Amino acid sequence: MEMDLKDHEVTAEILKALGHPVRLCITKGLIEKGRCNVSYMEECLEVSQSGVSQHLSKLKNAGIVKGYRTGNEIYYEVISKPAQQIINALYGED
Template sequence: MDITKQKELYEDYSEMLKALGHPIRLCIVRGLLQKSGCNVSHMQECLDIPQSTISQHLTKLKSAGIIVGDRKGLEIHYSVTNERVQKIVEVLFPVENV
Protein backbone atom coordinates (compact mmCIF):
# COMPACT_ATOMS: atom_id res chain seq x y z
CA MET A 1 0.00 0.00 0.00
CA ASP A 2 1.44 3.36 -0.96
CA ILE A 3 1.89 6.17 1.54
CA THR A 4 -1.06 8.21 0.24
CA LYS A 5 -3.51 5.34 0.62
CA GLN A 6 -2.08 4.55 4.05
CA LYS A 7 -2.57 8.15 5.14
CA GLU A 8 -6.18 8.13 3.89
CA LEU A 9 -6.83 4.89 5.77
CA TYR A 10 -5.43 6.37 9.00
CA GLU A 11 -7.58 9.47 8.53
CA ASP A 12 -10.70 7.35 7.95
CA TYR A 13 -10.04 5.27 11.05
CA SER A 14 -9.28 8.38 13.09
CA GLU A 15 -12.59 10.00 12.13
CA MET A 16 -14.47 6.81 12.93
CA LEU A 17 -12.81 6.56 16.35
CA LYS A 18 -13.52 10.24 17.06
CA ALA A 19 -17.20 9.63 16.36
CA LEU A 20 -17.19 6.67 18.76
CA GLY A 21 -15.16 8.60 21.33
CA HIS A 22 -18.14 10.18 23.09
CA PRO A 23 -19.88 8.01 25.73
CA ILE A 24 -23.37 8.80 24.44
CA ARG A 25 -22.46 7.96 20.84
CA LEU A 26 -20.79 4.74 21.93
CA CYS A 27 -23.90 3.86 23.94
CA ILE A 28 -26.14 4.63 20.95
CA VAL A 29 -24.08 2.43 18.63
CA ARG A 30 -23.98 -0.41 21.14
CA GLY A 31 -27.74 -0.16 21.66
CA LEU A 32 -28.41 -0.14 17.92
CA LEU A 33 -26.31 -3.27 17.53
CA GLN A 34 -28.06 -4.99 20.43
CA LYS A 35 -31.54 -4.22 19.09
CA SER A 36 -30.68 -4.41 15.36
CA GLY A 37 -31.78 -0.77 15.14
CA CYS A 38 -34.41 1.48 16.67
CA ASN A 39 -35.89 4.99 16.55
CA VAL A 40 -35.06 8.16 18.48
CA SER A 41 -38.00 7.79 20.87
CA HIS A 42 -36.71 4.43 22.05
CA MET A 43 -33.18 5.85 22.46
CA GLN A 44 -34.57 8.75 24.46
CA GLU A 45 -36.33 6.36 26.86
CA CYS A 46 -33.19 4.26 27.33
CA LEU A 47 -30.71 7.12 27.69
CA ASP A 48 -32.97 9.57 29.55
CA ILE A 49 -31.59 12.59 27.67
CA PRO A 50 -33.37 15.15 25.46
CA GLN A 51 -34.28 14.14 21.92
CA SER A 52 -32.35 17.14 20.57
CA THR A 53 -29.16 15.83 22.19
CA ILE A 54 -29.68 12.38 20.69
CA SER A 55 -30.32 13.93 17.27
CA GLN A 56 -27.03 15.84 17.45
CA HIS A 57 -25.15 12.63 18.23
CA LEU A 58 -26.98 10.74 15.47
CA THR A 59 -25.94 13.44 13.00
CA LYS A 60 -22.27 12.91 13.91
CA LEU A 61 -22.61 9.15 13.61
CA LYS A 62 -24.29 9.49 10.19
CA SER A 63 -21.59 11.91 9.01
CA ALA A 64 -18.93 9.40 10.02
CA GLY A 65 -20.65 6.68 7.97
CA ILE A 66 -21.39 4.57 11.05
CA ILE A 67 -25.19 4.54 10.96
CA VAL A 68 -28.01 5.10 8.50
CA GLY A 69 -31.58 6.15 9.04
CA ASP A 70 -34.46 4.62 7.10
CA ARG A 71 -37.80 6.41 7.18
CA LYS A 72 -40.72 4.20 8.11
CA GLY A 73 -43.85 6.32 8.11
CA LEU A 74 -43.36 9.18 10.53
CA GLU A 75 -40.37 7.60 12.26
CA ILE A 76 -36.77 7.09 11.24
CA HIS A 77 -35.31 3.69 12.10
CA TYR A 78 -31.54 3.89 12.70
CA SER A 79 -29.10 1.01 12.32
CA VAL A 80 -25.35 0.43 12.24
CA THR A 81 -24.00 -0.26 8.77
CA ASN A 82 -20.26 -0.06 9.34
CA GLU A 83 -18.80 -3.54 9.91
CA ARG A 84 -15.53 -2.16 11.30
CA VAL A 85 -17.47 -0.32 13.98
CA GLN A 86 -19.43 -3.44 14.79
CA LYS A 87 -16.17 -5.35 15.33
CA ILE A 88 -14.78 -2.56 17.53
CA VAL A 89 -17.90 -2.58 19.73
CA GLU A 90 -17.75 -6.38 19.96
CA VAL A 91 -14.16 -6.12 21.24
CA LEU A 92 -15.04 -3.39 23.74
CA PHE A 93 -18.16 -5.21 24.94
CA PRO A 94 -17.75 -9.00 24.67
CA VAL A 95 -20.93 -10.98 24.05
CA GLU A 96 -21.41 -11.86 27.71
CA ASN A 97 -21.44 -8.11 28.54
CA VAL A 98 -23.66 -6.97 25.66
Protein backbone atom coordinates in the same frame (compact mmCIF):
# COMPACT_ATOMS: atom_id res chain seq x y z
CA MET B 1 7.03 -3.15 7.45
CA GLU B 2 6.09 0.32 6.25
CA MET B 3 2.82 1.74 7.53
CA ASP B 4 0.74 4.14 5.51
CA LEU B 5 -1.21 6.55 7.72
CA LYS B 6 -3.98 6.70 5.11
CA ASP B 7 -4.76 3.08 5.96
CA HIS B 8 -5.76 4.24 9.44
CA GLU B 9 -7.81 7.30 8.51
CA VAL B 10 -11.14 5.47 8.37
CA THR B 11 -10.55 3.82 11.73
CA ALA B 12 -9.44 7.12 13.28
CA GLU B 13 -12.59 8.89 12.02
CA ILE B 14 -14.79 6.13 13.44
CA LEU B 15 -12.98 6.32 16.78
CA LYS B 16 -13.47 10.11 16.86
CA ALA B 17 -17.19 9.68 16.24
CA LEU B 18 -17.45 6.99 18.91
CA GLY B 19 -15.40 9.08 21.34
CA HIS B 20 -18.41 10.34 23.30
CA PRO B 21 -20.23 8.16 25.86
CA VAL B 22 -23.67 8.82 24.35
CA ARG B 23 -22.55 7.99 20.80
CA LEU B 24 -20.76 4.90 22.05
CA CYS B 25 -23.93 3.83 23.87
CA ILE B 26 -26.17 4.55 20.84
CA THR B 27 -23.92 2.51 18.56
CA LYS B 28 -23.62 -0.41 20.99
CA GLY B 29 -27.39 -0.37 21.58
CA LEU B 30 -28.19 -0.36 17.87
CA ILE B 31 -25.83 -3.30 17.30
CA GLU B 32 -27.53 -5.24 20.11
CA LYS B 33 -31.16 -4.30 19.41
CA GLY B 34 -31.20 -3.61 15.67
CA ARG B 35 -33.19 -0.69 14.30
CA CYS B 36 -34.50 1.85 16.82
CA ASN B 37 -36.13 5.27 16.60
CA VAL B 38 -35.11 8.45 18.44
CA SER B 39 -37.98 8.18 20.94
CA TYR B 40 -36.82 4.74 22.05
CA MET B 41 -33.21 5.91 22.36
CA GLU B 42 -34.31 9.03 24.27
CA GLU B 43 -36.05 6.84 26.88
CA CYS B 44 -33.17 4.37 27.19
CA LEU B 45 -30.43 6.99 27.41
CA GLU B 46 -32.35 9.61 29.40
CA VAL B 47 -31.05 12.19 26.92
CA SER B 48 -33.30 14.80 25.27
CA GLN B 49 -34.65 14.21 21.77
CA SER B 50 -32.52 17.04 20.42
CA GLY B 51 -29.44 15.61 22.16
CA VAL B 52 -30.01 12.15 20.67
CA SER B 53 -30.58 13.73 17.24
CA GLN B 54 -27.32 15.69 17.46
CA HIS B 55 -25.37 12.56 18.34
CA LEU B 56 -27.08 10.59 15.55
CA SER B 57 -26.13 13.34 13.12
CA LYS B 58 -22.45 12.93 14.01
CA LEU B 59 -22.74 9.15 13.66
CA LYS B 60 -24.46 9.55 10.27
CA ASN B 61 -21.78 11.97 9.06
CA ALA B 62 -19.12 9.43 10.04
CA GLY B 63 -20.93 6.72 8.05
CA ILE B 64 -21.63 4.64 11.15
CA VAL B 65 -25.44 4.73 11.16
CA LYS B 66 -28.14 5.19 8.56
CA GLY B 67 -31.76 6.23 9.02
CA TYR B 68 -34.71 4.48 7.37
CA ARG B 69 -38.10 6.19 7.21
CA THR B 70 -41.15 4.15 8.16
CA GLY B 71 -44.23 6.37 8.04
CA ASN B 72 -43.55 9.33 10.31
CA GLU B 73 -40.69 7.63 12.16
CA ILE B 74 -37.04 7.26 11.23
CA TYR B 75 -35.37 4.10 12.44
CA TYR B 76 -31.59 3.98 12.70
CA GLU B 77 -29.19 1.08 12.37
CA VAL B 78 -25.44 0.60 12.31
CA ILE B 79 -24.16 0.16 8.75
CA SER B 80 -20.40 0.36 9.37
CA LYS B 81 -18.67 -3.02 9.67
CA PRO B 82 -15.50 -1.40 11.09
CA ALA B 83 -17.59 0.33 13.79
CA GLN B 84 -19.24 -2.99 14.63
CA GLN B 85 -15.82 -4.62 14.90
CA ILE B 86 -14.58 -1.84 17.21
CA ILE B 87 -17.64 -2.12 19.48
CA ASN B 88 -17.31 -5.91 19.56
CA ALA B 89 -13.61 -5.64 20.41
CA LEU B 90 -14.32 -3.12 23.19
CA TYR B 91 -17.12 -5.14 24.76
CA GLY B 92 -15.88 -8.67 24.05
CA GLU B 93 -18.76 -9.66 21.81
CA ASP B 94 -18.76 -11.42 18.45
